[in-house]
Amino acid sequence: MKKLVNIEPNRSLKVFLAIIPFVIMLLIYWSASNERLAANPYDKLLPSFSQISAAIDRLAFTEDKRSGEYLFWVDSAASLYRIGLGVAISATMGLILGVLSGLLPTFRAGFSPLITIISLIPPMAVLPILFITFGLGELAKVMLIIIGTAPVIIRDIQNQVRQLPTEIMVKAQTLGASTWLLATRVVLPQIMPRLITAVRLSLGTAWLFLIAAEAIAAQEGLGYRIFLVRRYMSMDVILPYVMWITALAFAMDFSLRKLSELCFPWYHQQEAAK
Template sequence: MKRLMNIEPSRFWRTFLTIVPFIVIIALYWSASDARLAENPNDKLLPSFTQISSAIDRMAFTENKRTGEYLFWQDSAASLYRILLGITISAAIGLIIGLINGLLPGVRAGLSPLVTIASLVPPMAILPILFITFGLDELAKVMLIIIGTAPVIIRDMQSQVMQIPKEQLIKAQTLGASTWLVTIRVVLPQIMPKLLAAVRLSLGAAWLFLIAAEAIAAQEGLGYRIFLVRRYMAMDVILPYVAWITVLAFAMDFSLKKMSQVCFPWYHHQEASK
């Protein structure tokens, strides 16, 4: 008799078990929606799949009557631009400051406590200050993402740098490497895959801050649309938007993972053998 913890499902069963929860959720939704619509055909809370697909068609594949634009793609482009810009800047700041903080004790003494405290300030609580400093336009939205994610990435990078074995650094120095050379040739390559991992983990927070920023003041964007149509409870628009955000977030996460595997295969071998 095998122990429960040693029973591995076959490939067929694994696929099956992956799909089942999704089917159950869809079935539950379908029947609940059906029941509500039978009572009131204009109900908006749980729209039918036909209503949802007509909303998708209206938002994504039909020109808007008033503006002549395809709202769905316009929203997606605006949001993607903001989040990609925000997360890229965050990653760059995180890498540079984290690296310096981790490697140079002098800088660390000055910056590290500040970063730690800054990372603990909830950005949503200081919104009015952010508005006054950065205005209400694109800059403010990107800044909210950066403020929300950069400190965490910095802290992670710093601790990763500090975890590099001292022996390696000493060895490089005995071979005559300067601080710069150690940074570039010893520390940076080892830290890059960790950076990608940190960025992957902060994607969730980045989306959260993006949606929040767009809910506060915007003219377009995925979060903007959701909060706008919420005013007349257009769940037929909100549900596909939520699904789309999930797809985009998953795609970003997946491509970062692939990028890491392609660029740093040694790291993933090392991780796998641990």
């Protein structure tokens, strides 16, 4: 008889086990919502599924009377633009500065203490400074995402470069590789899948800073809409927006994971073998 620790569920069972918690959560919510609405039909804390559906229809599939826009999609496009730009810049900075810091001891000696200090500054503490410096436009929101995620990615890539086997570096230099070739032909291919992993781990933080920035100063965006309707206790709007943010974050993470598996299968084979 197999021990539980040695039982590996098949694909169908994995899907079934993954769905069960969500079904349980929906049933609990449905039961609690019905109970509260039965006691008070005007209760706003736990709206019914029909009320949530009506709110989605109003925001996503009905033109706003004042602007003539579909607010749900306008908010989604604005937030995706900001987080996409912020994460892309952070990933680029993380790759370039992380590789330089990990590969060049002189650069690391001067740069690493600075990036360590910056990574310890709470990004929300500098949000007022960003709004004063860059105004209330898109730049301040994107900068908050960059300040919150880039230093962490840089430090992670730096550590990953330093952990590469010394034998590979020595062999490449023995064969006549310059610093440039060492960086582009040896380090870069090894680091790219690790960069994608670092970006995936920073997505939750990036969304947190984006929602905070949009809540304080924005005219559109998912975070802006959530904090706009909270004064009316519009949980029928807040809940679907929160679920949509979660779905977008999951889609971004899933896409990055599949991209990594497609472009760097050798890396995932090594990870699976550990």
